[in-house]
Amino acid sequence: MITVRGLSFEYPGKRALDDVTFTLGRGSITALVGPNGAGKTTLMRCLCGLERPLAGEVVVDGIDVIEEPRASHEKLGYLSDFFGLYAELTVAQCLRYAAAANHVPGDAGPRVAATAARLQLADRLDQAAGTLSRGLRQRLAIGQAIIHAPRVLVLDEPASGLDPEARHALAALFRELQADGMTLLVSSHILAELEEYATDMLILRDGRLVEFRQLGPAHAGQRQLVLRVAGDPAAALALLRARSGIDGIEAQSREIAFTLEGGDEAQAALLAALVTANVGLVAFTEAAPDLQASYLRSMRGADLVS
Amino acid sequence: MNPEFQRNLWLEFTMQRVLTLCGTLLALFVLTGLFDAHGPGGMVPIAALAAFVGVAVAWGGHLAGESVLDELRDRTWDQQRMSALDPWSMTWGKLFGATSVAWTGGALSLAAYLGAQREALSLHPWLVAAACVAGAVFVQGLSLLGALTLARRSKRVKTVFGSRVAAALLAIGWAYLAGIARGEDALDWYGIAWPRLPFTVVALALFAAWAVFGAYRMMCEELQVPTRPWVWLTFLLYVTGFIGGFLVGELADPLRALRVLAALGVVVCCGGSYLAAFALYRDPLVFRRLVTYWRAGAGRRVAEEVPVWAVSLALAGVFAVLSTLLALGGPLTVTKLESLGPATLPVWLYALRDLCLLVAFGYGPRPERAEVSTLIWLALLYWLVPGILKMLHFTALAALVLPPVIEAPYRASLALATQIAVCAVFLAASYRRRIVPPATQLPGATL
Structure with missing residues (x-):
């Protein structure tokens, strides 16, 4: 859905993006992470055609963003980290304008109503945008970015300043948009929040x-599992390594993480084998993705390389 | 309907504003008519024209500029840039949407002006009304262009003061032009006697069209739609031709007319280059991108990226060479401009040196102060240093710093070429120090 090739961007005396290349698949939610000044916002702005890079290529749904920025905007939705709203317009007018400005065909009324309902703003349609709370303003801004049903939604720190309940609602919304086939790229410093919905990092x-x-897991037929043993993990490790369909084994102290090929039957068979082998099994469960640990591991790896 | 126009109507065209403005204007016209001893045909037309200038020109000009500056202040500009609206829809939506109430008041004022005329069938008041409309569009277009220029320079616009001052100045300028148009005598333009008022109306309408087109082109830049500098060059040629019409009017000899136009071309193009270089955003990375695109063989991108001030400076160089060649054809004594002849070459080199300095200061440690630093250096080079040297009787040295262009144009050109070489070394050193990231290669494999 998004293809980036050899993207380079410079500020005077500083290379902000250096030969960045990647491809984001349709329907993925990619967490864009990195320390301050890593180039996240610059990358997002280049993807949206808001900045012209020094070199490279950005293609969104078959459209070259650098060559045809206006055409690509029909396919893109973007929420800046410091967004603004037309304070004097009502919520309905804000959404209606966003729909018309992004070439939503026909009467925008039903689209406005549907978007407002999806973002729980239906009862606020006649309220001026300037009188909304922080959370509601955020929802309206997202509503403006998605009203034209873009193929790609780019969000820069969308949850900053939101309370936990609003963040949870936002995560649910992102999963919903993903289920509709939208591709999302989300930057955030709060990795635990990204864990709730990110499929890629x-x-x-x-x-x-x-x-x-x-x-x-790399595909639907795979699952990520973790087990903990009471004593020495050597026996458990030996058993896992000997069995087929098990990959990516990572042991840390008495905890072992791995991926298992297959469904519930394969998992049940493995559990039975571990119990029978008496490896001292204490816990055996599906692993929640630990973005924080994964991020820190990658950064440490990068440190070693550099 | 254009969504941008619609949004501006939602924000600006409220019943309360329209009623307040129209009520105030009507009261002004009725009271003027009642208290004027000469009846409605006396002071009412003057009051109506004054109201038009105040409402449609000054206030309308302010609103046109604010239509962009408000977006920057409210941080909604990125949303606009991310929309799928084309630059032309965005331009006219803002230009006529943001000024809709001002135009309503302006239309009422013009109706009062025309209604109060004693000679209903005379063409004159209609021409004055047309000049008013063209003047208002011109000022509003310039104001929008100015605001977009500000947006290119900085996304952090806090004050409305600048656009108000600009609108007031432009209104005064327009009133001055309108005053000229009231004269009865004919204008000599390219040797033809043109009736003054219709000529002014047409000239204003064309400049209004240029102002709106300029705003549209600047909008293209803001919306990342690639543009090439042809429009800027065409505008400079148009200005040269327009002003030239007044200067070559009495010249029957085509060679002399060409000399005047060539010398005028140098002055206009150099003036345009200074204006564009000082007023427009000078992207410090533009030359780095140009080199990258050039190496990658992307000629189209080079044309899109090249700054307009550089292009007009190149055109000024062409005019300077032409002017020098034309001077070989005979004595240079008819007009002051014609007598410039080969002196246009050092005039052009002066401009090249000054703009080299400006770009070099833009690569300095404080690029935001490049304009001020350049102006200080220009004051030193044009005034202070030569003045001190002359006071100390170092006349030859003073002539090296400020070479005289009329007396010895070729020697002046040589001295200025040396100064430019020094500036170029300074510029190249600043570029390498401040612009090129340490230990990086220019990318260029994929364009």
Whole structure:
């Protein structure tokens, strides 16, 4: 859905993006992470055609963003980290304008109503945007970015300043949009929040792509599992290594993480084998993606390389 | 309907504003008519024209500029840039949407002006009304162009003061032009006697069209739609031709007319280059991108990226060479401009040196102060240093710093070429120090 090739961007005396190349698949939610000044916002602005890079290519749904920025905007939605709203317009007018400005065909009324309902703003349609709370303003801004049903939604720190409940609602909304086939690229410093919905992770540092990888299992037939043993993990490790369909084994102290090929039956068979082998099994469960640990591992790896 | 126009109507065209403005204007015209001893045909037309200038020109000009500056202040500009609206829809939507109430008041004022005329069938008041409309569009277009120029320079516009001052100045300028148009005598333009008022109306309408087109081109830049500098060059040629019409009017000899136009071309193009270089955003990375695109063989991108001030400076160089060649054809004594002849070459070199300095200061440690630093250096080079040297009787040295262009144009050109070489070394050193990231290669494999 998004293809970036050899993207380079400079500020005077500083290379903000250095030969960045990646491809984001349709329907993915990619967490864009990295330390401050890594080039995340610059990358997002280049993807949206708001900045012209020094070199490279950005293609969104078959449209070259640098050559045809206006045409690409029909396919793109963008929420800046410091967004503004037309304070004197009502919520309905803001949404109606966003729909018309992004060439939504026909009467925008039903689209406005549907978007407002999706963002729980239906009862606020006649309220001036300037009188909304922080959370509601955020929802309206997202509503403006998605009203034209873009193929790609780019969000820069969308959850900053939101309370936990609003963040949870935002995560649910992102999953909903993903289920509709939208591709999302979300930057945030709060990795725990990204864990709730991200399928991929793209790590930038000093303008360079440190790592781009899928989170969790590589495909639907795989599952990520973790087990903990009471004593020495050697027996459990030996059993796992001997069995087929098991990959990516990572042991840390008495905890072992791995991926298992197959469904519930394969998992049940493995559990039975571990119990029968008496490896001292204490816990055996599906692993929640630990973005924080994964991010830190990648950054440490990058440190070693550099 | 154009969504941008619609949005501006939602924000600006409120019943309260329209009623307040129209009520105030009507009261002004009725009271003027009642208290004027000469009846409605006396002071009412003057009051109506004054109201038009105040409402449609000054206030309308302010509103046109604010239509962009408000977006920057409210941080909604990125949303606009991310929309799928084309630059032309965005331009006219803002230009006529943001000024809709001002135009309503302006239309009422013009109706009062025309209604108060004693000679209903005379063409004159209609021409004055047309000049008013063209003047208002011109000022509003310039104001929008100015605001977009500000937006290119900085996304952090806090004050409305600048656009108000600009609108007031432009209104005064327009009133001055309108005053000229009231004269009865004919204008000599390219040897033809043109009736003054219709000529002014047409000239204003054409400049209004240029102002709106300029705003549109600047909008293209803001919306990342690639543009090439042909329009800027055409505008400079148009200005040269327009002003030239007044200067070559009495010249029957085509060679002399060409000499005047060539010398005028140098002055206009150099003036345009100074204006563009000082007023427009000078992207410090533009030459780095140009080199990258050039190396990658992307000629189209080079044309899109090249700054307009550089292009007009190149055109000024062409005019300077032409002017020098034309001077070989005979004595240079008819007009002051014609007598410039080969002196246009050092005039052009002066401009090249000054703009080299400006670009070099833009690569300095404080690029935001490049304009001020350049102006200080220009004051030193044009005034202070030569003045001190002359006071100390170092006349030859003073002539090296400020070479006289009329007396010895070729020697002046040589001295200025040396100064430019020094500036170029300074510029190249600043570029390498401040612009090129340490230990990086120019990308260029994929364009």
